[in-house]
Amino acid sequence: MDKLTNYRTLIKQILTEYNNLSSQSSSCKTETCLVFDENNDHYLWLTVDWEGSKRHKYTRVHIRIKNNKIYIEEDWTEEGIATDLLREGIPKEDIVLAFHPPDVRKFTEFAIA
Structure with missing residues (x-):
């Protein structure tokens, strides 16, 4: 399985597990x-x-794949989706915490872009 297919499969698996729980x-x-x-x-x-008559929609998690990396755009899980991805063997240099501004990402252990 190539890298992108693996990433897609893992992301769908992780989000499905969260949804089922x-x-x-x-x-x-x-x-x-x-x-x-x-x-x-x-x-x-x-x-x-x-x-009541008010509609609420919340994004719990938004992930996208861009430039062969996993960009976590939004994450409201307790441990963080990055933890799940690391547990599945995704290297830190392929994970971007995109919910942080670009100038702050350099202070994380993950890719900046």
Whole structure:
């Protein structure tokens, strides 16, 4: 399996596991959605809900693949998606914490771009 195919597979697997765990929680009353766009390499885990007549949508995780690296655009998980990716063998130099401004990324252990 080539690198990009492996990255796509791992990202979808990790987000599916989070979604399944979330939906099994008895306290969870919100609906979650997985969005996998392999053509443009965007992967999202969303929460949608209603509070009275007001619609709420939250992006829990947004990952994209760009320049053969995994860009974590948004991550509201407890341990962080980067931890899961590292556990699966993705090297730090292939993970960009894109939720940090570019000038701050150099202070992380991960790729800057």
